Amino acid sequence: CGIFGVIGVTDASNFVALGLHALQHRGQEAGGIVCYHPDAGFNSARRFGYVRDNFTSQDVMETLPGPLAIGHVRYSTAGSKAAAIRDVQPFFGEFSRGGAAIAHNGNITNAIALRRELIERGSIFQSSSDSECIIHLMARSLQKSVPERMEDALRRVEGAFSVVAMTRTKLIGVRDPLGVRPLVLGKVADGWCLSSETCALDIIGAEFVREIEPGEMVVITSDGKVDSRRPFRSQPSKFCIFEHVYFSRPDSIIGGKSVYDTRRRIGVELAREAPVEADLVCPVPDSGTPAAIGFSQESGIPYAMGIIRNQYMGRTFIEPTEQIRNMGVRLKLNVNRALIKGKRVVLVDDSVVRGTTSRKIKEMILDAGAAEVHFRIASPPTAWPCFYGVDTPQREKLLAATMTEDEMRDHLRVDSLRFVSLDGLYRAAGEAEGRDNACPQYCDACFSGEYPVEPSDMIEKGFEL
Numbered sequence: 001c002g003i004f005g006v007i008g009v010t011d012a013s014n015f016v017a018l019g020l021h022a023l024q025h026r027g028q029e030a031g032g033i034v035c036y037h038p039d040a041g042f043n044s045a046r047r048f049g050y051v052r053d054n055f056t057s058q059d060v061m062e063t064l065p066g067p068l069a070i071g072h073v074r075y076s077t078a079g080s081k082a083a084a085i086r087d088v089q090p091f092f093g094e095f096s097r098g099g100a101a102i103a104h105n106g107n108i109t110n111a112i113a114l115r116r117e118l119i120e121r122g123s124i125f126q127s128s129s130d131s132e133c134i135i136h137l138m139a140r141s142l143q144k145s146v147p148e149r150m151e152d153a154l155r156r157v158e159g160a161f162s163v164v165a166m167t168r169t170k171l172i173g174v175r176d177p178l179g180v181r182p183l184v185l186g187k188v189a190d191g192w193c194l195s196s197e198t199c200a201l202d203i204i205g206a207e208f209v210r211e212i213e214p215g216e217m218v219v220i221t222s223d224g225k226v227d228s229r230r231p232f233r234s235q236p237s238k239f240c241i242f243e244h245v246y247f248s249r250p251d252s253i254i255g256g257k258s259v260y261d262t263r264r265r266i267g268v269e270l271a272r273e274a275p276v277e278a279d280l281v282c283p284v285p286d287s288g289t290p291a292a293i294g295f296s297q298e299s300g301i302p303y304a305m306g307i308i309r310n311q312y313m314g315r316t317f318i319e320p321t322e323q324i325r326n327m328g329v330r331l332k333l334n335v336n337r338a339l340i341k342g343k344r345v346v347l348v349d350d351s352v353v354r355g356t357t358s359r360k361i362k363e364m365i366l367d368a369g370a371a372e373v374h375f376r377i378a379s380p381p382t383a384w385p386c387f388y389g390v391d392t393p394q395r396e397k398l399l400a401a402t403m404t405e406d407e408m409r410d411h412l413r414v415d416s417l418r419f420v421s422l423d424g425l426y427r428a429a430g431e432a433e434g435r436d437n438a439c440p441q442y443c444d445a446c447f448s449g450e451y452p453v454e455p456s457d458m459i460e461k462g463f464e465l
């Protein structure tokens with residue numbers, strides 16, 4: 001999901017709508033905005049579909065006045081797949097000294113246990129979302145102020161969370177102690193903003209100030225003061241390495257590093273680790289593009305657009321059902337036949353999850369008369385599900401959970417298939433020595449199976465580590 005918040009500007013929800021539009025790649029199912037105006041009070045709008053279709057018309061934006069607003073774009077990981085509007089964030093709660101709204105990116109790994117406990121003690125849940133636990137935990141806190149209620153609540157929550165919240169007078173941002181999901185602070189005109197990624201600061205002309213640190217909470221008041229707190233015990237950070245590979249936008253900056261350049265360097269690593277003789281290097285657009293550029297630069301094999309993407313399709317992976325996903329590949333990608341015919345082609349993609357994309361692309365490209373097809377993948381084999389906010393399927397459906405690299409190559413019937421190594425990925429992400437196996441610098445559980453936070457809900461449901 002994507003989260004965004006602004007304080008101290010006129011018509012804050014316009015800024016939030018723009019910010020969410022720039023974060024649309026993080027969630028396309030639905031979006032919501034909550035705002036506060038001293039005369040009009042709290043207002044909200046929650047809709048299915050794209051930001052540009054819901055939060056651009058005057059009719060809607062006029063109902064969202066005020067100098068303070070937060071928003072959310074949803075991509076369902078926890079919660080029901082056939083999303084109901086009640087699952088669309090931000091969520092709102094009314095406490096003894098005024099209300100608060102929260103928008104959450106990530107996944108709470110002890111949500112089932114928390115929900116059970118909260119319901120037993122009288123909480124009435126409105127949605128199926130794990131994020132709603134935060135509101136109920138806040139309501140039960142004995143603290144008075146909203147930031148302190150939030151501290152109390154989040155200390156009970158396990159897993160990955162970046163949260164943007166607001167009261168009538170404050171904008172609040174928090175990252176979990178491991179800092180799994182991103183959150184950055186920006187300065188816009190006389191106000192401040194919080195965003196999942198820096199690309200959403202650019203769209204509103206905000207200046208990047210810094211990242212919210214793992215385990216940090218910032219409380220920003222209407223008079224422009226930024227107060228930083230540390231509600232959690234400090235731990236080594238575990239930022240999601242898959243943000244670098246796929247999830248973030250390539251024009252975002254993470255940890256001072258350009259996401260585009262990290263992806264390009266994964267391609268360089270791949271060309272060194274798994275060279276091949278071929279005529280063309282083609283990306284599977286758009287997610288494989290920067291790595292393909294890097295592969296071409298390092299190998300000297302010309303880069304070309306062998307697959308053309310229909311710009312009017314979203315991210316196929318994020319379409320929840322199997323059937324739509326299967327069709328999705330053809331709806332979204334087509335082979336540039338004239339270019340491919342008779343060529344030995346290196347195809348570069350960011351990841352193989354179920355293998356749907358690679359299977360279809362291979363068929364399409366052989367059908368177009370390619371002489372050879374060599375897959376190069378800009379991440380290690382995805383062999384484990386993510387429980388921290390990226391929607392990988394159950395383990396059985398992951399191609400790499402049941403097959404070796406060679407078996408996958410035979411299964412996909414391609415001439416060769418190679419994945420970048422974990423160390424190569426870490427080097428590309430700026431860790432010159434590669435992965436520190438004693439204490440990995442990132443979360444890489446979907447590749448290594450080493451989960452930095454125990455997925456206790458899933459273990460309760462029978463998942464075996």
Ligand code: 5GP
Nearest residue numbers: 287317350351352353354355356357390391
């Ligand atoms: P597959 O088709 O193998 O199931 O999925 C791989 C494709 O899904 C890649 O092209 C990748 O760009 C895309 N993708 C989209 N969202 C995700 C996600 O959340 N996780 C992973 N691993 N891949 C994703």
Ligand code: SF4
Nearest residue numbers: 240242386443445446
């Ligand atoms: Fe990111 Fe993978 Fe860790 Fe999930 S399991 S947070 S996708 S690195």
Ligand code: MG
Nearest residue numbers: 285286287288
């Ligand atoms: Mg892709």
